[in-house]
Structure formats: structure tokens, C-alpha cells
Amino acid sequence: MASEDQNHAIHAASSSTSEEGPISNPWKPQGWRFWLILASLCLLVFVASLDGSIIIIALPLISRELNAAGNYIWIANSFLLAQTVIQPLCAQLCNIFGRRNPMLVSIAIFALGSGLAGGATTTSMMIAGRTIQGLGSGGILMLVELVICDLVPLRQRGTYLGMVMSGGAFGAILGPVVGGALATANWRWIFYMNLPICAVVLPAIAWLLRVQYTKEPTWMRALSRIDWIGSFIFIGSSCSILLGLVFGGSQYPWSSWRVILPLVLGFLGGVGFLFYEGSAFCKDPSVPLRIFNNRTSVAGFYIIFISSITLQWVCLMYPLYFQGVRWTTPLRSGVDFIPFQVFLIIISVVAGVLLTQFGSYRPLHFFGFALGMLGTGLNTTLSRHTSTPVWVVYQAICASGQALLTSTILPAIMASLSEEDVAAATGVYSFLRSFGWVWGLTLPGVIFNSRFDYSSSQISDTDARHLLQNGGAYEAAGSGYVKSFPPVVQDQVVDTYVDALRIVWIVAIALSATGMFVVFVEKHISLRQDLDTKFGLDTKGEKGDVNAELAQGDADRAESK
Incomplete structure (x- = not known):
């Protein structure tokens, strides 16, 4: 197990400006692509957060129209369950296929789920649509923060994460209000309104978010890097725990075996997942245990x-x-x-x-x-x-x-x-x-x-x-x-x-x-002020781009020394 002091020393050595105190020679984004990407990310987080909270007000009306009866609970919870379990797998896919393609797929999946939910004529169709929406939303929320990490040095990330996540809080504010208004008019537009937004953001992200990454020579090689077994164990155990939490106190008493059994199996599966990720059988873990080493x-x-x-x-x-x-x-x-x-x-x-x-x-x-x-x-x-x-x-x-x-x-x-x-x-x-x-x-x-x-x-x-x-x-x-x-x-x-x-x-x-x-328990570690990533923006032939300016700044500092 690597010590935290060793990690700290490595980071300090790799950064030329890692001292404590007020930031010196601050990194400043000036490229137009950066700001357009940031605006797109804010809009994505807003939509994903809005959709998570908007249904609360309209749920009784939707349940009555679709004759959901006791299944109404899944209209809301299927979204949250799918949103939760997909994120570690999505993170690994981002290392294999870059950031752009998983983001485009996540937006497309979210739009597909929105269309299915908006056009639902049965409870099963609504639950399926909400589940698909949740998969897309989980990918979007994780990727938004990951893209910020790729574009902004660690020291400055808090500022831009705060800006982007404020879009999520704004969506949470409007959710109940918009949900109440649309439920009165036509509840289907709670889901349909996502489609034009996705239609705008999808091509914008495809155009703007051109990032570098190491491309595998073949699809078979790329697919072989996916932690299939670990992801199966993780998703299965997570779903089991979440099912127990959803069932408990609503459909069954907390003392029921239908609640206790999923919870126990889920926690045992979680322990098994960690053992597998650290074993020699897992060549490319989706959750490498070294991230818990300090x-x-x-x-x-x-x-x-x-x-x-x-x-x-x-x-x-x-x-x-x-x-x-x-x-x-x-x-x-x-x-x-x-x-x-x-x-x-x-x-x-x-x-x-x-x-x-x-x-x-x-x-x-x-x-x-x-x-x-x-x-x-x-x-x-x-x-x-x-x-x-x-x-x-x-x-x-x-x-x-x-x-x-x-x-x-x-x-x-x-x-x-x-x-x-x-x-x-x-x-x-x-x-x-x-x-x-x-x-x-x-x-x-x-x-x-x-x-x-x-x-x-x-x-x-x-x-x-x-x-x-x-x-x-x-x-x-x-x-x-x-x-x-x-x-x-x-x-x-x-x-x-x-x-x-x-x-x-x-x-x-x-x-x-x-x-x-x-x-x-936390230890103070100086936040790196330089951006060192293999997934930065592809800046070939562009002027005024963020990464190009940063690289030039590093060259200038090296020359001055």
C-alpha cells in the first residue's frame, strides 16, 4: 500500500506551483470552446437534476392515469436506482473510449428514456422509460464532473464545479414548480421537454468536446479491457441493496425477509466485489483499490x-x-x-x-x-x-x-x-x-x-x-x-x-x-496548479485554446528558469 506521504511527494514534484497560500500565476481559460463546453455542461446538469425532482409533484396524477396502483413507487425509484449503479462502469468506459463518445451516448439514452416516458400508455412502459432515463442521467452527472477535471487544473476545479453544479441546484428549485404547472396542463410534457434540449446539446457536445485519448487498435481489444465480471457483481449487489431500501417500510415491513435478504446479499456482494477488484483475476479493474490507499x-x-x-x-x-x-x-x-x-x-x-x-x-x-x-x-x-x-x-x-x-x-x-x-x-x-x-x-x-x-x-x-x-x-x-x-x-x-x-x-x-x-482524518495536500491529463481538448490547428495556452505558459516558465 502506497503511503499518502509518498503520493504527496510525487504530486509536489510534478507541479511547479504547488505551494500553499494564494494562487500564483493563475490558470485562466480564454478559449471560446471552453466556455461553450461549460455552458453545455451547465444545461445538461440542469436538465438531469430537473428531471430527478420534477416528477414528485406529478406522480399522483401519472399514477392515476396509468392505473399504477402499488407500482407507483417504481416510477420514481427506477430512475434513481439506474442513475446510481451505472456510474463506476461508465467511468471505466471513459478511460477506454474517451470522454466524448460516452457523453454522446448518455445524452442519447436520456433522450430515448424521456420519449418513452412521455409516450407511456402503461405502467410498465413508464417504468422502462424512467429506468432508461436514469441510465442516461447517471452517465451525464458523472461525466460532467469528469470533463471539468480534464479541462481545469485541480486548484481551480472547485470554482468551475461550483458553477456547473449550481445548474443542478437551479433545476432542483424549478422541479416541483414546473412539475406542478405541467401536471395541470399535460404531464407528458414533463418528459417531452427534455427532447428539444437534448437536440440542442447533443450536436453541440459532438462539435465542441473533441478530446484526446489513446485509441485501442481494435474493438475487440477495447471491449476486452472492460471489467465485465466486476461490473456485473457491482451492479447486482448495488441493485440488491437499493431494492431492499425501496421495499423497506413501503411495500414490506423492515423485518420482512423480502427486505433483509436483498440487503444482506447486496452487502456481501459489495465485499466480494472489492476482493475481486484487488485480485489477480481482475486485469483492468473498474474501481482500482489504490484509490482507497490513503x-x-x-x-x-x-x-x-x-x-x-x-x-x-x-x-x-x-x-x-x-x-x-x-x-x-x-x-x-x-x-x-x-x-x-x-x-x-x-x-x-x-x-x-x-x-x-x-x-x-x-x-x-x-x-x-x-x-x-x-x-x-x-x-x-x-x-x-x-x-x-x-x-x-x-x-x-x-x-x-x-x-x-x-x-x-x-x-x-x-x-x-x-x-x-x-x-x-x-x-x-x-x-x-x-x-x-x-x-x-x-x-x-x-x-x-x-x-x-x-x-x-x-x-x-x-x-x-x-x-x-x-x-x-x-x-x-x-x-x-x-x-x-x-x-x-x-x-x-x-x-x-x-x-x-x-x-x-x-x-x-x-x-x-x-x-x-x-x-x-483528512490531510492537507497542496492542490496542483498545472493541468496534466491525457484527455485534454484536441487543439490541433486552433488558436486561443485553453490547453495550448497552458502548454505555452509552462514552456515560458521553463525557459525563464
Whole structure:
């Protein structure tokens, strides 16, 4: 196992400007292709994120039209499942076939899934369309960050990751609002609207994203490099875990063998996958174990997993607070949650700029978790009578904590790894982020339902108590159902909601505390200021291109020495 100090020394030796402190001789993109590619990436992330959140509002209407019955849960979850499991394999394909072709295929797959979902006449067709959409979305989200890593030196990546990921946050803001509007008019346009966007971005990426890579002499040689066995084990075990999480508490009790068996098999498969990847049988692993050989990368992977859980935690529980405690409509709760997304966008960009300017990621991670814990702790005081300015400030604090992490974790992971491992590390990073989102949707729901059932004894109306138990409280939020009870019972129900949410927020504080502890495991490593990649833009015959300018700058510095 290579030590982190050895890796650090290698990186320092390979970079002529790796000192700590404010950046000197900053890399500045000036090529027109760079900015057009960046704009295209922002649009792709916006569409992929919008599609992930837009269906929440329209799901009841879609389920009724397609007679989905109990299968409605798969209309939403098939997308997330497919998006999650495809990313490490996609990362390996990017090393074999370059970045451009996998990106084009991902966009085409996403467009195909959108068309199928928009034209769905049966539940099975809708689920198939959503699954295909998820495969395309997973590839897009991973590749966007990978392309940024190829185009921008490590020291500057936080700035551009913050800019691109802000498009995702903007999509999450508009998702519920646009979903509500389109569901009222024609829900099929929730999916059809992706087609003209993909029709614009696909040729733009084909034209702009011409990147260098080592092409295999034959297709057979290229296909032989794919980690078929490892990918099969990984996708199978990941799907098994995700199926257990989806089934648990919704279709089957958590104690059911239908939930326990997939979870156990999935975790055993995950262990088997790691053993296989490190064995002599795996010639070209999709997840090389060397990316886990130092404490900084391992800490970064844990931080992205935990921060993804807590991000979804907040995004799930705040609308529940608005709908279950303040009795707002689902659409109104989406509007009330806009302050969180706005601050997430702004502070993400600020965090990226700070990382670029000072090159230190540990303070940003520490204060990110500190603000997250503070905001979550303040959320425990939320009640029916909390004023609007107060919960807006609470949202701002929570969002600021999350934003300090959003654009700064991937550069921290890359600091201790070589550029050779950029694709594999980005694939694992993207997988853990999506995997964390699934846990962030599952855990708070389980805790909320369990605590609500425990505290529901204070509800004097027996019928109301029975209807709201076993997950009924979550489903009843925002429906106006509680308003049908006498005022005394209404107050009791709201108090039960408040008590259950308070416990949910307390558990979130504990999770964030583990992330803050892991920040101390990270080691400070100077972020490389030079761009050294085999997958940069192909600049033959072009003037003013980013990589050409960077190469010229390196030559000038060498000559001056």
C-alpha cells in the first residue's frame, strides 16, 4: 500500500506551483470552446437534476392515469436506482473510449428514456422509460464532473464545479414548480421537454468536446479491457441493496425477509466485489483499490456519502414540515423551500472560489459540517407558529453548510491521487453521492414514521390515530385530511408531527457529527496548479485554446528558469 506521504511527494514534484497560500500565476481559460463546453455542461446538469425532482409533484396524477396502483413507487425509484449503479462502469468506459463518445451516448439514452416516458400508455412502459432515463442521467452527472477535471487544473476545479453544479441546484428549485404547472396542463410534457434540449446539446457536445485519448487498435481489444465480471457483481449487489431500501417500510415491513435478504446479499456482494477488484483475476479493474490507499481519499469518499444523506434529509423533511405542520400545499411547500436552494447555489460558487484562492479544503469541510449541525439543531425548534423570517434563516444556515461541501469534496479526493485515477475516483464519488441520496430518502422516513407511531398515543381520536400510523402521517401531509378533525385533535396531530420531526433532526445532527470527525482524518495536500491529463481538448490547428495556452505558459516558465 502506497503511503499518502509518498503520493504527496510525487504530486509536489510534478507541479511547479504547488505551494500553499494564494494562487500564483493563475490558470485562466480564454478559449471560446471552453466556455461553450461549460455552458453545455451547465444545461445538461440542469436538465438531469430537473428531471430527478420534477416528477414528485406529478406522480399522483401519472399514477392515476396509468392505473399504477402499488407500482407507483417504481416510477420514481427506477430512475434513481439506474442513475446510481451505472456510474463506476461508465467511468471505466471513459478511460477506454474517451470522454466524448460516452457523453454522446448518455445524452442519447436520456433522450430515448424521456420519449418513452412521455409516450407511456402503461405502467410498465413508464417504468422502462424512467429506468432508461436514469441510465442516461447517471452517465451525464458523472461525466460532467469528469470533463471539468480534464479541462481545469485541480486548484481551480472547485470554482468551475461550483458553477456547473449550481445548474443542478437551479433545476432542483424549478422541479416541483414546473412539475406542478405541467401536471395541470399535460404531464407528458414533463418528459417531452427534455427532447428539444437534448437536440440542442447533443450536436453541440459532438462539435465542441473533441478530446484526446489513446485509441485501442481494435474493438475487440477495447471491449476486452472492460471489467465485465466486476461490473456485473457491482451492479447486482448495488441493485440488491437499493431494492431492499425501496421495499423497506413501503411495500414490506423492515423485518420482512423480502427486505433483509436483498440487503444482506447486496452487502456481501459489495465485499466480494472489492476482493475481486484487488485480485489477480481482475486485469483492468473498474474501481482500482489504490484509490482507497490513503486517508484523505477515503475520508473524502465518506464525506460525500454523509453530506449527500444529510442534503436529501433536509430536502425531504422541510417540505414535510411545511405540509404536515403548517398545512401548506405540496406546490406551496416547494416555493417555501426556494431559500434553501438559492443559498445552496450562491455559497457553492463562493466555496469554489475560496478553494481556488487559498487551496485549503479542510477548513471549508469543517465549517460546512459545523453550519449544517447548527442549522439542523435550530430546525428542532420549528413549530406551527415559527415565523417566516426564522425558518428562512434556518434554511440559509443549513444550505450554507451543505454548499461549503458541494464543490470542494472532489478536489480534496483528487489531491491525494494521480491524474491517472481521475475517472475511477470520479465514478466512485458520483456513485457514493447518488447512493447517499437513496439513504437520505430512506432513513429519515423510517425514523419519522417510527417516532410518529410512538408519539401518536397523545392523539385522542382513535380513528385518526390508526389512519396516521404505519406511514399514514407522511402520506396525509399536505392533503388537507387533518383539517377534517375537530380543532383539539388537529392540535394533537400537529404536535405529534412536530415531535417526530424533532427526533429526525436530532439524528441528522449525529450523522453530521461523524462527518465533522472525519474531516480531522483528512490531510492537507497542496492542490496542483498545472493541468496534466491525457484527455485534454484536441487543439490541433486552433488558436486561443485553453490547453495550448497552458502548454505555452509552462514552456515560458521553463525557459525563464
